[in-house]
Structures are given as structure tokens and as C-alpha cells.
Amino acid sequence: MLNPADGNRAAPVKSTALGSAGPEGPSEGNTPAADSQPRPRSPREGFKHVAARYLTYCKIYNEKRTITNKVCYIRRLVAFFGDVPAAAITQTHVLDYIAARKDAGAGNPTVNRELSTLKHFFGYAITSGAAVINPVQGLRFLPERRKPLNIPALAEVKTFLNWCRAINSDTGEPNDALLFDLAALAANTGLRRGDILKIRGDDIDVDRRTLAVAVSKTREVQYLPLNEMVLSVLARRKCRGYIFPNGDTHLLDFRRRFKTARRAAHFDYRFKEFRHFFATTILTNGNDIRTTQELMGHANIDTTRRYLALIDELPRRAVDSLDLN
Numbered sequence: 001m002l003n004p005a006d007g008n009r010a011a012p013v014k015s016t017a018l019g020s021a022g023p024e025g026p027s028e029g030n031t032p033a034a035d036s037q038p039r040p041r042s043p044r045e046g047f048k049h050v051a052a053r054y055l056t057y058c059k060i061y062n063e064k065r066t067i068t069n070k071v072c073y074i075r076r077l078v079a080f081f082g083d084v085p086a087a088a089i090t091q092t093h094v095l096d097y098i099a100a101r102k103d104a105g106a107g108n109p110t111v112n113r114e115l116s117t118l119k120h121f122f123g124y125a126i127t128s129g130a131a132v133i134n135p136v137q138g139l140r141f142l143p144e145r146r147k148p149l150n151i152p153a154l155a156e157v158k159t160f161l162n163w164c165r166a167i168n169s170d171t172g173e174p175n176d177a178l179l180f181d182l183a184a185l186a187a188n189t190g191l192r193r194g195d196i197l198k199i200r201g202d203d204i205d206v207d208r209r210t211l212a213v214a215v216s217k218t219r220e221v222q223y224l225p226l227n228e229m230v231l232s233v234l235a236r237r238k239c240r241g242y243i244f245p246n247g248d249t250h251l252l253d254f255r256r257r258f259k260t261a262r263r264a265a266h267f268d269y270r271f272k273e274f275r276h277f278f279a280t281t282i283l284t285n286g287n288d289i290r291t292t293q294e295l296m297g298h299a300n301i302d303t304t305r306r307y308l309a310l311i312d313e314l315p316r317r318a319v320d321s322l323d324l325n
Helices: 045-059 064-081 091-103 108-129 154-165 177-189 228-237 250-265 273-284 289-296 301-320
Strands: 210-216 220-227
Touching: 045 064, 045 108, 064 091, 064 108, 091 108, 091 301, 154 177, 154 250, 154 273, 177 228, 177 250, 177 273, 273 289, 289 301
Parallel strands: none
Antiparallel strands: 210 220
């Protein structure tokens, strides 16, 4: 743990932004005059105590899954920073944390998620008066190697949907009507499963053929145009409340059903890859990247550009498939 009393921390790394400092604060000569610097309202409140308030704040505004991850990240941060005043933590200490986590064997993606949480934490700490400066601001995150996108072909998606709605000879009912509706919405709108489960009857405008969706990641309301397949699914499920009852979409039950359908339909993909299928299909059909960004709900167009590399490979695959030998 970072301890201001006994100096038990890694060798300080000089920070051009905040200076090389101990836990008590930046060294003289590297900061503006003391009377010109803003002061925190609670300069001695320890990191651990501010973190407890921060988690309470997050539980009000964040999704359950996000909270679960944040609790895990905050525990690691508290184990390192402990009772050190939040206002005294500098960029040097953050660099020390990164070094300690790397020494412990943590991967770059994990450390980056923790840094992102720490950055958000200091935004809260500044607002609540426990800190003045966000020491994570301006730090470069660690490089991450993106995994290649695994995207199903149109024929594979059709095979999966056809299996779900095929009539079972033993029951006389579709193999999995619920899973068909979920997959059809994901493949035709690009929505995440969590956003699909939040759709309410009032969100559907059949006359305008649009769906209002509160996107979980950006917290913005997105109005999606609907095609015939989606309209038929929504019309069949439209009600006053959630169109997918919680009991029917319990996570463990969903995983079991999806696993069964994957095996039966020889569909070797995760549910989230219906979203990737949607994006690449939109681009392949000649739509521009801005339209695709809007439909996907990406805040940053660089996220959408990931799919362009895949689109560039399609002409080559088409030519390579012409085997006349």
C-alpha cells in the first residue's frame, strides 16, 4: 500500500505535468504560487473513504454489471492508496500504481480499466471537494492488442434464425421463439442484448417505424429505423411494460438456451457478434461510415472504422473464391 509515513512506494517517476512529489503534495518550484492554487474542501479525506462514497454514487447512476466491475477495480485501488488523502495523490503515484500492477502480472487491458475507473473517481472527488486535480488526466493508457472481430456470414445468421423458429416435431412449437426474437432484433438493429431487454412497449412507434432506445454505454436516446422483420417481432411482443419479461430472459437461462441453439444450428459465435454482423452488413451494402456510426450508436467514429478493415477484405475473398483450376 502507498504509505506517506514510511515512504513505502516505488521510485518516483518525474511528472512534467504535476512535478515529482510525495504524498503530501507537489514539490515547490513545480506548481503555481500557493495562494493562486485552488484548495479542496476536504483536503485530508483519505482515498478509502472517498472511494466508499464514490461507489454509492455509482450504484445510483450505473448499470449492475458496471458496478460489479467498478467494485473489483476500486478494491485494488484502495489496497494501494489506502488512507492517503485523495487530494495528495499525484500523477507520480498513479505511475507507481501502474508499475505495481504490471509487476503483479496484470495485463494492459485490466490496468487500463482500472485507470479509467480511477479517472472517473477523481472526477467525482473534484466535484465533491475531496480533490482539486485529476492526476490521471493527460496520462497515456497502455497499448492494447485488439482481438480480431469474429463475424458470422449472412447464411449462418439465417441458419440460426431458421432453427429457432422451426417447429419442433415433439412439441409442435418453435424450437425457441424467445431466442428468435432476441437474435432477430440484434441482427437487424445492432443493439446489445442489455439494450434489447430494456425495450418497453411505449418505445415502439409502429406508424413511424422507429424504436427509441436508451443506449446503456452513452446514455443517449437513439431512434432506430425498423425493417419488416423487426416490426413483426415488436408488434407481436408490444405491451405496456417491458416486451421481454425478466423471468424469460434470466442470464443463466439465456446462456443455456443460446448454447443449445448454437450447437443445433452449428453457429460458432457469441450473441454480441450479431452486432458486428449488423455493422459489416450495413457497410457492405454501400452505406457510408457516418450512417453506420449513427446506427451503431458509436460516440467515436474510430470505433466504427474497425469494421472498414473487414470490408476491405471482402473483394479479395470474392476473387479468391473463383477457383477455376
